Amino acid sequence: MTSLPRTRRWTAAALPMALFAALATGCASTHGLAPSGAPADADALSARLTLGDAVSDQATFPRQDWWTALGDPQLDALINEALRGTPSLDVADARMRQAQAQAGLADAARKPSLSASAQYAGLRIPETLAPEPLGGDYTGVGIVGLNFKHSFDLWGGHRAKWEAAIGQARAAEVDAQAARLTLSAQIGSAYVGLAQAFDAQDVAKAEQARAQHLLALGKQRVAAGLDNQTQVRVAESAIATARQQEEAASHQIETQRHALAALLGQGPDRGLSIARPTLLKTPAPAVPALMSSELLGHRPDVVAARWRVDAAQHGIKASKAEFYPTINLSAMVGLAAGNLGDLFSSNALLLQGGPAISLPIFDGGRLRSQLARSDADYDLAVAQYNGSLSTALREVADAVASARSLDAQIADVTVARDAAQQAWTLAGTRYRAGLGTQLDVLAAQRPLLQADQQLAALRAQRALAAIELNRALGGGLPLTAPASATDATASASTTSAP
Structure with missing residues (x-):
């Protein structure tokens, strides 16, 4: 039997030893690298005392077509038209397809x-x-x-990269859903603005008519030698102010129609066919009893943030697998x-x-830097998730507080308006009985018009609060969240590594 040359035999024997020595002493290490962030426990973020009697066991999260509860068929038609496709939705859908394609590439790379x-x-x-x-x-x-x-894929690195891409794709899908919620809320807000502008226009026209009547009466009194020019000048000032307010309201009607047309993805002419809104219904604010914990699965920004935490967790696993x-x-x-x-x-x-x-042995710190970046990505995703959760709870609490305050203000102004209405009626009765003057009637009308203006503004703000509460509660979107975000830190930190 022919033996190998001595040099070749020595090389064959030394090679495993050299490999073992490299594995034992020279390979890159993950020592000292770990994420520091931890997803917040939603149940620990209490809001029950703040929400008070708005919390109800009978209350539910909004329906997906939550805007129908506002009771305006034209608003329903506008939102449904927008949801069939607008540039803003096309952008969100394109980003979703980008993320899905990236997940497909990650899946293909492991096959x-x-x-x-x-x-x-x-x-x-x-x-x-x-x-x-x-x-x-x-x-x-x-x-x-x-x-x-x-x-x-001995260490699961390829699968982890694929799962990270899946998490990002899921987050992009939720973002696309969130774009629909944002669009419907924006249309609702612009529609409320249009309704308020029409109400302001009505008040301005009524004030202008009152001032015109006051001017005519003042001129008559001056001609009869019963008064001086003071009342005439006051009336002329009131007319000019009312005209300015009417013009401002007309401009607001135009701009709100333009805004609605743009939200529909159409030109400004589309807004010309939008009729005056009807009075929107605003039910009393109510939130589910388990809102804090269940909000995780209903708010699109919170759900998307959870998917990004999940993706970042798998990113750490993929970076650790590079050391093997x-x-x-x-x-x-x-x-x-x-x-x-x-x-x-x-x-x-x-x-x-x-x-x-x-096997990586000396790489100038590339792998450790890559893992450190993955840890930082995870901590960033966790911080954004925790921030989105607290923001969600704050927005719900703000919407409920606004609704409560506005209901109280509307009740107070309604009482004031009723009193002003009675005073105006009484002034008219006294005038017809010869016990008062037209000046008394016109003077009594002004507080009534001011109350009408206040009520119109408060009702618009109350409708906005109702829209904001529906949005803050997630808008009834059908969302799928990761199984658990609170286990992510332990899983990301305890994955074995060199």
């Missing part, structure tokens, strides 16, 4: 690949470089083959021949392939 190739290469070596028979002779080679490649050895398998089966006529002969079979193993 075997098989490709076909055909190649022809020729070479002629000059005689000045090599004598005959090599020099001066042209040699051509044709190769046709199938190439197989596969990287074994990788095994790749590649193979090629094909035909090769110097003469194309012999390419498909039985002697042209070409086989090449085998496994390859690699």
Whole structure:
């Protein structure tokens, strides 16, 4: 039996030892690297005392078509028209498809690949470089083959990258849903603004008519020598102010119609066909008893933030897997021949392939920096999740507080308006009985118009509070959240690593 040369035997024996030494002393380490963030416990963020009697066991989260509760068919039609497609929704949907495609790429990267190739290469070596028979002779080679490649996912790194991309895709899907909620709320808000502008226009017209009557009466009294020019000048000032208010209201009607048309993805002419809104219904504010914990699955920004925490957690796993050895398998089966006529002969079979193993030893700190970045990405995602949760609770509490305050203000102003109405009626009765003057009637009308103006503004704000509460509670969107966000820190930190 022929033995190997001494040098080759020494190399064969030393190679495993050198590999072992590299594994034992030289490989990159994850020591000291770990995320520091922890998702907040929603149940620990109490809001029950703040919400008070607004919390009800019978209350439910909004329906997906929550705007129908406001009771205006035109508003229903506008929102449904917008949800069929606008540029803002197209942007959100395109971003969702981008994230889904990225998840598809991550999934493809962890699967075997098989490709076909055909190649022809020729070479002629000059005689000045090599004598005959090599020099001066042209040699051509044709190769046709199938190439197989596969990287074994021994440590779960490829799967973790895919799951991270899935988490980002899920977050983008929720963002696309959130865009629909935002759009419907924006249309509702602009519609309320349009209703308020019409109410303001009515009050301005009534005030202008009152001032015109006051001016005519003042002129009559001056002509009869019963009064001086003071009342005339006061009336002229009131007329000019009322005209300015009417013009401002008309401008507001125009701009709100333009805003609604733009939200529908249409030109300004679309707004011209929007009729005056009817009085919107505003039910008493009510939130579910388990709002704090269940809000996690209803608020799109909170759900999207949870998916990003989940994605960042898998990103840490993928970065840690980079510290381990990788095994790749590649193979090629094909035909090769110097003469194309012999390419498909039985002697042209070409086989090449085998496994390859690699292990990072010295990389200038690249892997540790990559893991540190993944840890920071996770901490950022957790901080954003915690922030979105507290913001969600604050927005619900703010909407409830606004609704309560506005209901109380509306009740007070309604009492004041009723009193002003009675005073105006009484002044008219006294005038018709000859016990008062027209000036008394016109003076009594002004507090009534001011109360009408206040009521219109308060009712608009109350409708906005109702819209905001529906939005803050998630708008009834059908959302799917990760199984648990509170286990993410432990899972991200305890994954074994070198």
